[in-house]
Amino acid sequence: MNWRPTRANHAVMTFDPEGLTRTQREGDACVACHKKWPRPRIRIGRLPDDAALYACPECADALLPQQENIRPLPRRVAFS
Template identity: 70%
Template sequence: MVTFDPEGLTWAQRDGDACVVCHKRWPRPRKRVGRLPDDAPVLACADCAEALLPSPAATVVAFPSR
């Protein structure tokens, strides 16, 4: 989980009322993308969360052993 520095965030972003990336307030951000140093969650809108979160790893298929 990524830890964000609260210095560059607005009060709305720190409280989870605005997206941490684009500052959008409506619809309210719902995706947890990180945390603050005090373990408070940092939220992003769906579009920004997709860009911040790493893509899932590809499925690994084991080959049969001989």
């Protein structure tokens, strides 16, 4: 189980390493577009051996499922 910095649980996709390059499997390139610079920083999923896979912001928006039922708490509740 993975936790976001907000400690909200989210599902992590598991990717098949068969179609990925070495740089993608090592986290040095985006899993979708192969972009290496700037280095992708958004954790998008994992491999079966629990190695992390990363995506650039543009590809992460397309790959991550949208969670519509999450609503931010009012500031007075969140920081009381």
